[in-house]
Every structure is written in structure tokens, then in C-alpha cells.
Amino acid sequence: MSTTDTTATDVRFAEVATRARRNPRRRSSRRNDPRLLLFVLPAAVLYLWLVLWPTVQAVQYSLTDWDGLSVAYRNLGLANYDRLLGGDTVFGQAFGNSLKFMLAVVIGQTTLSLVLAMALQRNTRTNIALRALYFFPTVLSSVSVAFVWSFVYDPTFGLANSLLSAVGLDSWQQPWLGDQSRAIYYLAIVQIWFHAGQMMVVYIAGLQTIPADLYEAADLDGVTRWQRFRHITWPLVAPATAIVVAYTTIQSFKAFDLIFASTGGGPNHATEILSTLIYNSAFRNFEFGYAAAQSVIFVVLIALVTVLQQRAVALSARRA
């Protein structure tokens, strides 16, 4: 592309951008053929029926004492929310555990997947084989992963304590998932192992879009590896980071099956997260109305945390 072409293109982009800034709310004046909407209709109907309607119903259930089975129920107003926010110790504990689990998984998984992606970015045969290897846990079912790691963490016959014993570190042996103060972090390690390969793929795609000439120019300027990462890689991989962080956050909040199959939320609610608590309220205690109120707060929390995280990632990239 010649310099003249580049200038003309820049001018056109600038004009479009200016018009967009002047009329931020202006909609396209072009009209659509109504028949084309038929293509959207099946997905829209399914979405309304399977997602929106149940969501709206959950809000309504949350205002009742419905047990999930009976036809009869009573409207309680905001009593379920009062109970949740004012006097439910276990909900508070599950809320705290969810945040701990989320933070551990987001930090650990984002870091590990970025490190793996940077190490395996080039398309060599070995790297492609290793990418497949690291991606492999993602295709397993959560329950299988839970069982595999239950064997690893078993204090008597498990791999973790056996390895410690083999290297003479018997005093470091742990009850692992029975340790109330750390069990949630041990489960976070499992979650990171489970999905880091998946996020690595997202990062590799992001890293491969960074122009190589930027690195060449930086090398000519004699920058350090850290400076290369901080001023080139990190800001330019920010869109991928935003996806990874948002996806990991939501995934960590919803890690129901892994935790349910590993510990069931125990011991003494030490690994209870909001999704396992909601299950227990709905299917062990048959308090569907109360479980629905917990779900509503859960949805609000996920939305809030995701928005905050996206802003944090964007801010971090701008500062870099």
C-alpha cells in the first residue's frame, strides 16, 4: 500500500469516526427484508423459551415459598431476600468461598494459560503436540476430573501424599480436601488444570495477531524481555485477556459439578460455593423459592464481577 493510499484510507476512517461521534445513537437508515427475520426466529424462540422465560420465572419463584413440587405456594414478598442478606451464615460463607475460588482460578488460570501460550506460540510440530496435550483435560467431563483428582488427593492412597512420602517429605502430607482452610484452593488447582489448556488456545490466537515487526523494532531498541512483554504483548493481547478473564470468572462461579463430585461442599461448608448451595436448597431441602432468590443474587454477582473485571483489564492494557 502506498503512502497516498494510506493517507486516503485514514481520512475516510476519520470521517466515519467523526460522524459516529456526532450521532452516537443514530441507527442505520437501511431497512431489512422481513423474510430474513425468519432465519432469526428459531434461535429467538429457543432463547426466549429456554433462557429468558426460566430467568423471569426464577425471579417470580424467589418471591414465594414454593417447594418445587406442590401446586400450592405462598407469596412472601422480599422475605427470602431478607433472610439471605440478613441472616444466613452459610450463604455468607458460600459467597466468600465463591469469591476465593474465583480469584484463585482467574489469577492462576489466566497466568498459566498465558505462560503456556507464549511458550507454545510458534507453530512447530512439538508445540502443536504439546498444545493438544495441554488442551486434553478440557474434553473430559467434570465428574471424571473430580474422581481423578479425588484419587490424587486421597490422604491414604492418593498420589499427592505418596509423592511427598517418596521424596522424604512425610511431614508435608495433608488431608487435602479435608483441610477446611485450604480445601477451596486445592479445588481451584483442579479447575485450573482442567481449563488452562482451553484458555491457552484463546491466548495463542491473540498472540499470533500481534505483528512481528513490533518485536523486531523493540529488539533493535534493545529492550528487555520484561519490557517486550509489558509494552507490546500485554497491551496487544488485552482483547484475548478480556475474553479469558470473563470466561474464567463465569466458569469458576459455575463449577458446580466439579465441587459437588469432589466434596459436596464440605467439610463443614469449607468448599460450599453459591452453585452448590443453590442445589442443596432446591434439591435437598426442597426450598425452591429460597434457591431462586439465591440464584437471582448469583446472577447479579456474576454480572457485576464480570463488568468490573473487563474494566480492570481494559485499564491495565491502557496503562501498559
Added chain:
Amino acid sequence: MNHVLSAGRPGRTPVSRRSFLAGLGATGAGAMLAACGGPGATATPSSSASTGGTGSGTVGGVTNFYHWRSEDRAALDSLAAGFAARYPGASVTQTIDPSEQYQSTAAQKARDGSIGDALTAFRGTQFNQFTEQDILADLSGSVAVGNYVANLITPGAQDGTQYGFPYQLIFNMPLLNTDLAEKAGVSEVPKDWDAYLGMLDALKGSGVDPIAWPGNDPANAFQIINTLAMNNGPTPEMFIGIQDGTYKATDDWWITSLTQFQQLSAYFQQNFAGASNDGVLALYSQGRAAILPTGTYQLAQVRAAGGSFPIDLAPLITTAAGTTPAFEGVFNATFILAVNAAAKNPAGARAWVEFLSEPANAAAYANATSQHVTVKDVTYENPDLQALAPWVEKKTLLAPRFQFTDADIRSAVENSLVAVVTGSSPEQAAEAAQAIIDEKRGG
């Protein structure tokens, strides 16, 4: 994208994106209004629920039996073959869910009769739920009633109506490897608390883990609460009392129980808090631990895992020497056989329950599954069942753990056991438990 969407033709009514979105919004609002029809709107029980399950008519066709014991599948298939031989044209299929799932979803799945012509219920919460939802047919007039030991089928009755027959007679008490006990110099099961601790000291001194406790498996770990509380509780209904507010977790009797449990934990295997059921089962079956503190429902699993040693029951006798305990042990009558009120094949379901209730068939079930049964005149051929048969005649209490009908309150009480073995004092653990109970009770 815009090029495709804007490919309108002359003569067609154009629709802007805004109006399309408005249309979606209106549909969403409609969905919201529809949703406000009420939670129960889509869950109306089948109208056949009140009329089905009478069991009159010819026995034939397929009867579906819905339960949670996958380990009994072969034994029940064998019995089903006998049923089909007696009733030509009739057959029995099994639908088996894992026990956790069965407790959560069986009522929803079975209420319209689509599965579970005949079905089972756990004693306590689930049985109450089934009767409240009118899922169970009245079996008061069944010929099977007379086949059972009368006082063992009361958990299957409510307000004078017999809705089901608790089939299994389980002893939820610690299993003692008597070979290891004898090697440690213990010749008989202790009759008081000091003697019990003495036995554990002797076992520990002999080089084995006295108790293999599955701390990471609540369903099995907290069976120990049954004998721990049986003689400590102020009344046999101690946990009903905690749930209804008559008693508190901070009462002396529960603090005493927590203190005794804390003493007991000194004899658990290393890192017990994270132990799974499979792990402790292996420890016990391999003879590396002397006591499995769960119950006779694990006998078959111990044998399957290679444990060939003699077994006796060693309930926690928490009373002082010289005091006669009120109860020698606990039992549970569960796996409640019932007929679905909405059964598609009520005659077949009723005939199947009555067939299982016959002494010969109950004996076949018991011997194949290593479970005692509540049916009278059963001859046990299984050596384990023969060895433990004397417990049927002893003074035992219906397992108090299943008095809880609120899972949160039960968890609070059970978790106080975890708390005392992981660093809390009995008083702190009791207060934490009572705080949750108060929240749950709205107090």
C-alpha cells in the same frame, strides 16, 4: 453483515432493526407475564394420582421398579425372573438412580407414574415428602402386612395408613474386625466409655489404626452420630428436639457428645479429615484398620473388597462404668417398598411388592445382598447375617440421625463433629451449630 440484512426488495414491508428488537422485547414481556402464572402451573400432578395404585386387576405387563440400590440389581433381576414365572405375561424392569439423585429427584420423576410403578423411599424426609405429595398408594389392606415384624414397619406408616414396607433392617453401628481385636487382647465389645477407649488404646498399641473414619464423605462419616447420641440424648427423640427447639446443640448432652467424639478422633487414621469412603473401606478390608464406623450396609462391600475376617458390631457405649445404658445399639428400617399411586401398572406393582414380602423371596434378597430384612420367618444362610442375627433381639433404638427432616439443621449438628476434630472446642462448635439452627428456625 449489513449488506445481507439490507437486501430488501421493492414491494416488501421493511422492518427496521429497532422494530425487530421492539418485537423481541414484547415477546419477552409476554413470556414474563406467562411466567407469572405461578410456579405450580406446570407441575400439576396427574389426575390419575388419586385413583391409581389400587392394585386390582390381573397381574401382567411390565412393572417398573424404581430404586437407588445399584448393588442389588442382580439379586432383584433374579427375583424378577421368579415373579415372571409365577405370573405369565408379567415382567419387572428396574430404574436405578444414584442415592443422592434419588433423594433429590425421585418425587418429581415418579409423581405422574411415568416411571416407578413400584418404588422405594428413604425413611424420614423422603417418605414424608412422598406421602405429602400423595405419591404412595395405601397398602394397609395388603396381604403383605402380616409378613413383616410389626414394629419394624412403622416407619412406612403415617396417620394409621400403611404406605410402604421398610424392607431392609440395617444396623448403623461401627463394624469391628474381631481378629484384630483378639490380637490386641480385646475379647469382648466394651460396655462403657472407659472400656471403649481402653479397647482403642489396645488396638493402637497393636500397630493398626483403631478407627478408619471417612471424614470427606458425610453420608458415611456421620453414621457415627447414631450410637454417639443414643445414650447421651435426653430422650430417644433428641434430634427431633433440636429441630423443633425443645433442645439446643449447646445443651450439656450434646457438648458431652462432642467431647467424647473429640476423644475418639485421637484414634482415627492419619489425615482422616480428607478420607474418602473408598479409602477407608480399603484400609478396613485390608486389615489395616480395626473399626469401620458406618454400618452393616457396607458388609457386602467389605467382603467384595477382600475382607474375610470375622466382624462384630461395636457401638459407642458412652455411659460410665456401672451404668446400664438405655440402648445397646441402633437399627434403621429403610428401603421402603411402596406402590405408586399413579402407577401405569398398579396390579403388577402391588403383586411385585407382595412377592418381595414373602419370606422365601425376602430370604433370597437378604442372602444375596448381605442385608437383614424386616420380614418374619426368614432363614439367613449368609454367614455375616447369621453372625449378626442376635442384634435383632437386642434393645436397639431406631437410628436417631434420620429424625432430622431439615437437611440444613442436620448438617449444622453433624458439622459440629467436624469442627471439634479440626481444632474447635466442643463449646465453640456447639455455639456455631446452634447459630445456624436458630437462623434456620427463624429465631
